Amino acid sequence: xxxxxxxxxxxxxxxxxxxxxxxxxxxxxxxxxxxxxxxxxxxxxxxxxxxxxxxxxxxxxxxxxxxxxxxxxxxxxxxxxxxxxxxxxxxxxxxxxxxxxxxxxxxxxxxxxxxxxxxxxxxxxxxxxxxxxxxxxxxxxxxxxxxxxxxxxxxx
Numbered sequence: 001x002x003x004x005x006x007x008x009x010x011x012x013x014x015x016x017x018x019x020x021x022x023x024x025x026x027x028x029x030x031x032x033x034x035x036x037x038x039x040x041x042x043x044x045x046x047x048x049x050x051x052x053x054x055x056x057x058x059x060x061x062x063x064x065x066x067x068x069x070x071x072x073x074x075x076x077x078x079x080x081x082x083x084x085x086x087x088x089x090x091x092x093x094x095x096x097x098x099x100x101x102x103x104x105x106x107x108x109x110x111x112x113x114x115x116x117x118x119x120x121x122x123x124x125x126x127x128x129x130x131x132x133x134x135x136x137x138x139x140x141x142x143x144x145x146x147x148x149x150x151x152x153x154x155x156x
Contacts, residue, residue: 025074026061051105077108080112097138106133130144
């Protein structure tokens with residue numbers, strides 16, 4: 001067959017598969033690895049629904065060619081809290097920050113990346129970290145309140 005064999009460590013597990021040169025990391029995660037939590041919406045890197053962490057960097061997986069991810073370490077939403085809900089996810093539920101849910105995995109991954117670097121970001125830092133993620137349902141208020149709760153900065 002055509003294509004190349006790619007091996008990517010996804011959430012700590014090496015996963016290999018054949019990909020075509022034009023296939024994205026998003027496609028690899030869905031079709032080869034079988035993880036569908038990472039969502040594809042705009043396919044142009046504009047909405048953040050496909051956000052994952054590749055070698056420590058936040059990226060839109062729709063813009064990364066799968067072949068270019070060979071040898072990379074990738075964390076998806078499924079890898080953040082494999083045994084239940086991460087506090088970020090719990091806070092989103094409690095504040096009503098989830099509606100249709102399509103953007104949620106990208107927000108969760110982006111927030112997780114932020115909190116790993118800065119456990120107590122201020123509201124401006126939270127907004128900046130999530131600025132690449134678009135939501136069409138919530139109006140953002142509940143999402144931001146959830147993140148401020150996780151940051152320990154919630155107004156009581």
